[in-house]
Amino acid sequence: MVSSKLSNASLTAVAQRIRDLTAQIHHHDFRYYVLDDPEISDAEYDKLFRELENLEKQHPDFRLSDSPTFRVGGKVAEAFQKSRHRVPMLSLANALSEEEFRAFDVRAHRFLEVDPAKNLEYFVELKFDGLSINLTYEDGTLVSAATRGDGETGEDVTQNVRTIRAVPLRIQGGAHLPKLIEIRGEVILPVKDFEKLNQEQGKKRQKLFANPRNAAAGSLRQLDPAITASRPLTLYTYGFGYSEGLSAPTMAAYEDLLASWGFPVGKWRTVCHGAEEVIRFYRKIEAQREVLPFEIDGVVVKLNRIAELDRAGFISRSPRGMVAFKYPPRQETTIIEDIIVQVGRTGALTPVAIVSPVQLGGASVRRATLHNQDEIDRKDIRIGDRVVIQRAGDVIPEVVSVVTDVRTGKEIKFRLPVHCPVCGSAVEKKPGEAVSRCVSRNCVAQLKERIRHLVMIDALNVDGLGERIVEQLVDAGFVKTYADIFDLKKEQLLELEGFAEKSSENLLKAIQDARQPDLYRVIFGLGIRHVGESTAKLLARHFAEVEPLFTATEQDLLQVEEVGPEVAKSLIEFFRDPEHRKETKALLNHLQIKAPVRAAGGRLAGKTFVLTGTFPTLARSEATQLIEAEGGKVSSSVSKKTDYVVAGEEAGSKLDRARDLGVPVFDEAALLKMLGK
Ligand SMILES: [Zn+2]
Structure with a gap:
């Protein structure tokens, strides 16, 4: 053994060094894995670890029973041995509801x-x-x-x-x-x-x-x-x-x-x-x-x-x-009865599984998204499969995995069609993208989705113009472009099933009421890929009108906070299209857009806020409006970029995070003071 060549004194020193290294590494594991607060870099840690490994290799007798080098693995076992607990591990009774x-x-x-x-x-x-x-x-x-x-x-x-x-x-x-x-x-x-x-x-x-x-x-x-x-x-x-x-x-x-x-x-x-x-x-x-x-x-x-x-x-x-x-379970197993294909606003074809009805998160679920063909292939999902579906939050449920053990061999593989299931046009899949799209300009499915998006609550907010009515309007040929919504006549509505004198008037009034939207609602309503509500707000604040977007260059767009190359590219592609410009202009002719909230120069210009908890007088949405009206920005999560956290009653993890990051925290009263109220 190598050890024998060393003097007793150096052997003692080696044993001591092994003990020191073992203790140090335990300490750093604790800082890193338990406290999530490391004191040294990964490289420094690796150095200590390698030194210990080397010493132990040369002097295996000195390896301690709790050596961290045991953490990298060990002998491959043939089977697991049984192990009896000294005190049994109990199971708990369940309470499945607040009543219980x-x-x-x-x-x-x-x-x-x-x-x-x-x-x-x-x-x-x-x-x-x-x-x-x-x-x-x-x-x-x-x-x-x-x-x-x-x-x-x-x-x-x-x-x-x-x-x-x-x-x-x-x-x-x-x-x-x-x-x-x-x-x-x-x-x-x-x-x-x-x-x-x-x-x-x-x-x-x-x-x-x-x-x-x-x-x-x-x-x-x-x-x-x-x-x-x-x-x-x-x-x-x-x-x-x-x-x-x-x-x-x-x-x-x-x-x-x-x-x-x-x-x-x-x-x-x-x-x-x-x-x-x-x-x-x-x-x-x-x-x-x-x-x-x-x-x-x-x-x-x-x-x-x-x-x-x-x-x-x-x-x-x-x-x-x-x-x-x-909590109510978020996963269940069920059977895929069929797979249908939906066509979205931007022409994206989304395969959707029709499943045997199952209770999930307190609702009966009949459909689950399969995202795209790549996902279907990756998970090897077939019609007739027993699958695990999951619902997280308000998101549409998705198929997580297949229970392959119960396959009978009768399951049918699925392939997305090469033609749009609604308009019959060819489907295109760009290299590097997972999504297949119908590229037709006259696709009725896309039109319905675009109109639905434009009138939704976060966009123009046309009260009462729901999914089914949009469908009727498009099918009847009354709405072919955005602008057509504002030219609708009572006689046309009366032709549609389910419309009477009163309901027609109500809808026309709701359409009139939607003619004076905030600028961001229009930008969001256009349904441009990657332009969500918060991006639309930032664009509105920066450009103050829709028209400058028609000719904005990538350089112009990248000036806008939170706009990256992907969003910029999407905006440029959208407005480069003469059809899109024409349709947007026609829409704008029907609208009197409200001036955007004050841009730079407000009391809170350039400041980012996060709101958490319940405030004594203001609703969360009111506080947001007040902050935005003064040029501030409200973000949903606390990061190093957050300037202030405003906390009310029952503030949650955001407050903890703010404290961890040293972000200033104050209450509603202090916010109102800042706003000059
Ligand atoms: Zn189509």
Whole structure:
């Protein structure tokens, strides 16, 4: 062995250096993976890591049992060994609605014999949607990790769990640290990493994961730990199993203890007094669900006082003092009955799956988007397939993946048609674009979508001119261009099914009322690709009229805040087309556009605001209008570019972020003062 050539003194020095490096790397892992606040650069970290690897290679006897080099993988296993939990991992009862949660609270009062008028104290935290894990530490060192399994016995995944950087291989500090302790947590894959992983799986023609939870489970249950090490799994801990001699008065205190030992605990946790406070927290988190970096499926509510929790006891193996307060599911499986093709405003052909009706996020779903042919190919979606569909927020549901195991062989592959399904014109697919488009100028489908877009609430806002009526007007040949809307006659409307004297007059009046729009509404209403409402506002403020856009060069357009090359190109292409210019001019002849809000020179010119929470007197939209009228800008997320955050009651994560970034925060009163009100 190489070691023998060294003197005892240098051997001692090597052993000491290995101990130092091990401790340093643990510290930096904690800063990076748990606190998200690294002290050194990745390059410096790599240097320390490589030095340790080299020393350990030369002196394997000195490698410590908690060496961070265990994190890069280990021996490939043939099968997972069984591992029995010292204290069973329990399952929680569910509350699937606010009513069910209130009923839980009523029961808790009853079995604790507490006056129903008194509020119980609850500890509430997020319910991470991942894989439950039991970590066992002996004398502060991680000795084993096991999946939940049936609650009594799980699978030994120690080698794999060691590769997760957020998992402490050695517990920091050690106040009150028992000799033997089980820590409970959830292994998760953040949403962004999940999407990236699925992209790569798709490219390699490998099976896609339906959701981050499946991906986390699939990544952890790998016989080759090197594969697990390559997946950016992380961990949140929330409780204890076996923990002799450990005691704290409340659940909150127990979690503080975990945090003080260097375990990652969610920062979204709170103590609530009474059921209604819990419900408010539950709703607040639900509103942020889309922007959280990981998936959750509810909140976990526990009696905070350990004495009460113990008194509550168990019912059929679930603790009676805890409940999983769940959100409606966002994924379901269903069958694709057919695939149809819709033609959009810009001629884009979108394949849409007609699925067997299924309840999702509180609504019955019948359709799910398939995006484009590339997506269909990547996910290998066929008619007749059983698929996982998902709905996030208000977005139209999408097909996430196929359950290939249940294929019968009768499923039919789908190809987008080479002709527009509505007008029959040829379909074009530009190189580098995923989308196929109908390029006909006379496509009725495109016309209907363009008109619908122009009159929608965020554009000209013609009250009562809905999808069905637009369809009727176009089909009857009364509307062929934007301007035709303003030339509609009562006699024409009366010809249409469902129109009577009164309803015709109402619609014509609504059209008259829409003749004086804000400039940005017109620009947005033209339906130019990549020009959304906020871009339209910036263009309106910059150009003050529509006409300069006809001849604006790329250079001119790039002067506008937030306009990049893609948007500029799209605007130039749109207005270079003589047909578009002609139609736009004809529309403008019918409108008296309101002067845009004051541009540069307002009190708040050049300042970016973010609004969060509920204000005492102003609605959020009113505050936005006031700020914009003074030349300020309102953005939806806090970044380094944010100048001020205005916070009201129940301000959420934006406030935390503002504080993290050191952005000044003030209240409505201060805003009004700034506005000179
Ligand atoms: Zn067409």
